[in-house]
Amino acid sequence: MAIVRIAPAVNGYFAAGILPAKEVAMSNYVIEAENLTKRFGDFTAVNEISFHVEKGEIFGFLGANGAGKTTAMRMLCGLSIPSSGKATIAGFDVYKQTESIKQNIGYMSQKFSLYEDLTVLENITFFGGIYGLSRKEIAVKADQLLHELGLFDHENTLVGSLPLGWKQKLAFSVAIFHEPSIVFLDEPTGGVDPVTRRQFWDLIYKASDAGITVFVTTHYMDEAEYCNRISMMVDGEIKALDTPENLKKQFNARSMDDVFFELARGAKRSGD
Amino acid sequence: MKQFLSFIKKEFYHVFRDTKSLLLLFGLPIAQIVLFGFALTNEIKNTSIAIYDQAHDPASRSISEQFAQSPQFNLVKNIRNQDEIEAVFKAGEAKLVVVFPPNFEQDIQHENKAEVQLIADASDPNTANTLTVYASNIIMDYQKELMLTTTIPISIQTDMRFLYNPELKGAPNFVPGVMALILTLISVLMTSVSIVREKENGTMEILLVSPFNPLMVIISKAVPYLVLSLANVTMILLLSVFLLEMPINGSIVLLYAESTLLILTALSLGLLISNITNSQQVAMIVSLMGMLLPTLLFSGFMFPIENMPLPLQLISNLVPAKWYYIIIKDIMIKGVGFMSIWKETLILTSMTAFLLTMSLKKFNIRLAK
Numbered sequence: 001m002a003i004v005r006i007a008p009a010v011n012g013y014f015a016a017g018i019l020p021a022k023e024v025a026m027s028n029y030v031i032e033a034e035n036l037t038k039r040f041g042d043f044t045a046v047n048e049i050s051f052h053v054e055k056g057e058i059f060g061f062l063g064a065n066g067a068g069k070t071t072a073m074r075m076l077c078g079l080s081i082p083s084s085g086k087a088t089i090a091g092f093d094v095y096k097q098t099e100s101i102k103q104n105i106g107y108m109s110q111k112f113s114l115y116e117d118l119t120v121l122e123n124i125t126f127f128g129g130i131y132g133l134s135r136k137e138i139a140v141k142a143d144q145l146l147h148e149l150g151l152f153d154h155e156n157t158l159v160g161s162l163p164l165g166w167k168q169k170l171a172f173s174v175a176i177f178h179e180p181s182i183v184f185l186d187e188p189t190g191g192v193d194p195v196t197r198r199q200f201w202d203l204i205y206k207a208s209d210a211g212i213t214v215f216v217t218t219h220y221m222d223e224a225e226y227c228n229r230i231s232m233m234v235d236g237e238i239k240a241l242d243t244p245e246n247l248k249k250q251f252n253a254r255s256m257d258d259v260f261f262e263l264a265r266g267a268k269r270s271g272d
Numbered sequence: 273m274k275q276f277l278s279f280i281k282k283e284f285y286h287v288f289r290d291t292k293s294l295l296l297l298f299g300l301p302i303a304q305i306v307l308f309g310f311a312l313t314n315e316i317k318n319t320s321i322a323i324y325d326q327a328h329d330p331a332s333r334s335i336s337e338q339f340a341q342s343p344q345f346n347l348v349k350n351i352r353n354q355d356e357i358e359a360v361f362k363a364g365e366a367k368l369v370v371v372f373p374p375n376f377e378q379d380i381q382h383e384n385k386a387e388v389q390l391i392a393d394a395s396d397p398n399t400a401n402t403l404t405v406y407a408s409n410i411i412m413d414y415q416k417e418l419m420l421t422t423t424i425p426i427s428i429q430t431d432m433r434f435l436y437n438p439e440l441k442g443a444p445n446f447v448p449g450v451m452a453l454i455l456t457l458i459s460v461l462m463t464s465v466s467i468v469r470e471k472e473n474g475t476m477e478i479l480l481v482s483p484f485n486p487l488m489v490i491i492s493k494a495v496p497y498l499v500l501s502l503a504n505v506t507m508i509l510l511l512s513v514f515l516l517e518m519p520i521n522g523s524i525v526l527l528y529a530e531s532t533l534l535i536l537t538a539l540s541l542g543l544l545i546s547n548i549t550n551s552q553q554v555a556m557i558v559s560l561m562g563m564l565l566p567t568l569l570f571s572g573f574m575f576p577i578e579n580m581p582l583p584l585q586l587i588s589n590l591v592p593a594k595w596y597y598i599i600i601k602d603i604m605i606k607g608v609g610f611m612s613i614w615k616e617t618l619i620l621t622s623m624t625a626f627l628l629t630m631s632l633k634k635f636n637i638r639l640a641k
Contacts (some may be wrong), residue, residue, distance in 0.1 A: 003489025077481050099483060107481040117289045129278025130484040173299065175478075200633075 014146040030055050030181055030213045031076065036085035038071050045071040047236040048085060053229075055181070058204060060224050063233030064264045069217050070186065073234070076215070077184055078102055091180040103131070107177035108214075110187035114171050116160030121153055123159055124174060131178035145173050165196030169203060176207050183207065185216040189223065201226050221256040230256075232263045239263050275484055279492035287464065287496050293462065301454045301504055305511045307446070319403060322366040324351035327376035332488065335388070335414050339370060345405045357391060367393045370405045382416070389431045395606035404430075445514045448600035449573025451505060452593040455531065458501045459538030460545065461559040467493055468555040490635065496538045501535045502528070515592060521607025528601065530613075533620050534596040538563070541592075541629035547634040567593040573591045578614045 031053035038046040053059045063069045074080040076089055078098030087094045090104040114123045121142060128138035146152045149169055159167060168188060176183050185204075189197045201223070208214050216227065221235045224230055226242060231241040240247055240263060244256055253259045288294065316453060321339065325332050340347040348365060351357060360366045371389035373379070379386035390407050394400035408430045467490070470476040479489050504529065512518045520527065550554040568574055570588035577588050588594050595616045602608045603620045608619070 053521075056359055079477075079480060102481060102483040103479065107478060109474045109477050111477075111479045114473045115286070115475060116473070117280070118285050122282070122285060126282045127478075127482075130275045130479070130482050132275055132483070 007071075013097045026112050027260055028054050030090050031059070031087075031215065033076070033087040034085055036072065036075060036087050037083050038068075038075055038080065039083040044236055046075070046082075049233070049236075051215055051231055051238060051241055053182075053215060055213055056211050057206050058216065058226070058228045060227030060230040061215060061217045061233070062224055062230055062260065062268055063217075063231070067233040067264075067267065068236040069233055073184055073186060073215070073217065077105060077107060104181050106178065106180040106183035108171050108175040108183070108185050108188050112164070112167055112171060114159050114167065114174060117158060119156045120146070120162070120170060121155040123170070124177060127174045128177055131170055133178060141177065149173060165192055165199070168192055168196070171201055172200065172203055172207075176212055180212065182215060183212040185214065186216055187219060189218065189220065194222075197223070221260055224256045224260075232260065234263055234267050276488060279484070279488070280495050282321055283466075283496040284493060285586070287500065297339065297454070297458055297500065298505065300457070301450055301508050302511065303516065304450045304453075305508060315432040318346050319368065320366045320371065321345045321347045321368040321397075321403075321407075322349040322357075322360050323347060324354075324357060324369060324371045326374040327372045329375075329377035331377035331380055331386075331414075332372040335372070335411060336370075338410050339407070339415060342406070342410060344403075361391075361393050363570065364423070367399065367640045368407060368461050370407060385427045387427065387428065387431055425542055446573065447508065447516070447518060448597050448604060449571060450530065451508050452571050452573060452596050452602060453564075453567055454504050454508065455501050455534050455596075456538050456563055456593055458504065459535050460542040461556065462500075463494060463497050463539055463542030464549070464555040464559050465552050466497075467543070468549055468552050471546075471550055472552055486635070487632075490543060494543070497539065497542075498532075498535055501538075502531070503512040505531045518604075520604050522603035523609065526610060527603050530599050530620075533617065533624065534592060537592045537620060537624040537627060540624055540631050544627055544631035544634060547631055566591045570594055571597045573597055575600065592620055592623050595623075 003183065029052045031051075032050075034047060034050045035048040036050070037044065037048050049072060061073065063068055071080065074099070075082045075094060076087065078089070078094060078101040082094060089101045092098075092100040093103065094101065114127070117125065124145065125138055130139070133141075140195070142155075146155055149166070151166065151170065154162065159170065172183075172188065174183070175185075189200055192200065197220070202227075204214055216223075217222060229236045229241065229243050230236045230247060232247075233239070240250070240259070242250065247259050248254070248256065251259045251262050253262060291382075323336050325336060325337065336347070339345050342385075345368070349360060351360065351369065357369050357371070360369060361419065369391045373387060373389075376386055376388075377464060388411055390404050390405050392400040409427055409431040411430055467476075470479065480486055509520065509524075542559065545555055545558050546561065549558060551631075566587075570577065570584070571593040572588070573593075577585055577594070580588070599613045599616045599620070600612050606612075
């Protein structure tokens with residue numbers, strides 16, 4: 001399988017990754033959803049969404065607040081049982097094999113999600129521990145990770161005293177510490193300055209190069225451009241799904257901002 | 273198992289890094305025990321008393337002298353008339369007034385029996401009780417001395433009056449009370465807050481997405497607080513045995529078993545609270561209102577339940593600490609075995625079973641929206 005991606009330029013800017021239009025064998029899809037639906041009483045939060053995500057792909061999951069992104073993501077993570085439809089994550093069924101799904105995914109939420117009263121190393125050790133990694137494995141990988149993040153001098157620093165950008169990079173690294181096949185990122189860069197955001201995306205690209213599929217929701221349209229493909233959710237349905245380039249062509253828009261606006265202004269559900 | 277251990281280790285980090293809470297948890301019982309304990313011992317060592325001697329004869333003077341010399345009492349006033357008794361109590365000058373009737377010695381000699389009245393300020397019933405026991409002992413000693421010189425049986429009776437609280441109900445035995453209070457505080461409050469904190473920080477989501485069993489999340493959260501609570505029980509018992517010289521008359525094993533039972537009751541309640549709340553503040557308020565306050569009011573530790581109106585007495589039956597307080601008092605003071613407290617234990621066990629079922633039912637494996 002070949003994912004062609006234009007590597008980050010020297011100045012740090014990313015061009016949009018472009019997937020060649022080619023047939024990919026079914027086994028290459030790590031996320032497959034077909035008519036996935038979630039209803040809460042009369043309210044249909046997610047309405048028959050269908051999409052596939054390839055291994056190693058960076059898949060942007062966009063939509064206004066209340067569009068149903070979070071509900072969809074929770075179904076994919078095995079946190080919420082769908083009302084109808086089919087979906088497999090890393091080959092596991094979202095109805096029956098939620099435990100296997102959990103073993104194979106990483107997750108980072110919009111809320112910062114490490115323990116602030118634990119040190120950097122303790123956080124890594126804890127999360128490694130609950131994924132069942134051995135102590136030795138944890139020690140080796142933690143060492144490597146701390147060097148990569150430039151946090152080596154800070155392994156005994158309480159996470160609460162790190163700057164937000166570092167915390168977020170650390171949270172991401174912890175989310176993929178157990179080498180999952182997919183990592184779900186729920187608005188991971190909220191409240192972070194643009195420079196740190198770009199550094200954060202360096203990490204995402206690195207993970208993707210290592211074969212980890214990245215499923216990311218975001219509100220930042222510049223971030224949307226960094227994704228290989230984007231889906232746009234409006235009122236519980238996927239209204240558009242393509243590469244950023246193609247989407248801009250399709251909607252005759254100059255930027256993703258315009259594409260988003262074009263799609264989202266028809267929304268009936270307002271943000272929450 | 274390894275996952276479980278990493279989780280417990282992490283919980284202990286939380287507990288030990290939160291020095292303020294830790295200080296509160298261990299400082300509070302120490303402060304309570306020391307305060308209650310020393311307030312009690314001091315008063316009995318050097319309590320102000322007054323004597324109303326209407327006889328002024330050798331016998332009454334001899335007893336008065338014994339009172340004055342006793343290390344327990346400090347004779348501050350000789351009262352001249354009846355009205356002064358009340359005034360002395362109202363002014364707080366004395367905790368105890370000893371009243372000799374006119375013709376005290378004559379009564380002893382001619383009728384072989386006399387009466388001394390002891391009037392105590394029973395607003396603090398425990399102290400009042402102890403004081404009258406000490407005072408009676410002094411009078412008994414005098415009686416024994418008299419008996420040595422004569423063959424006729426002589427009896428000096430003491431007539432005790434307890435002012436302000438005539439029935440001496442609910443003499444606070446604070447050690448079991450402090451134990452009930454602290455166990456409730458740690459187990460309900462700390463547990464619910466610590467679980468809700470994970471929800472608030474968003475770490476609960478991470479835990480639920482991980483392969484770690486959600487039920488184990490809860491169990492591993494409870495373990496450190498169980499350990500902390502038992503450490504606290506040990507500390508309180510050590511303080512009460514060595515500092516307050518209050519012996520444990522019953523089985524220590526039984527005492528720990530019953531304490532563990534209350535801790536489990538409280539942990540289940542803490543769990544229930546954490547399931548129905550989403551912020552630490554709400555969890556804290558619910559815990560305080562729902563558990564700590566009823567424990568204070570209805571365990572019988574501070575306010576005698578017998579004196580409450582019937583509806584409140586009925587409500588008190590719902591408070592686990594009430595049953596625990598009865599059990600612990602019986603074990604520690606009366607030294608009874610399990611057969612005497614099985615009913616209370618059964619009630620507490622049923623409460624635990626009910627609360628645990630409720631909270632596990634409420635516990636949502638999937639993230640509640």
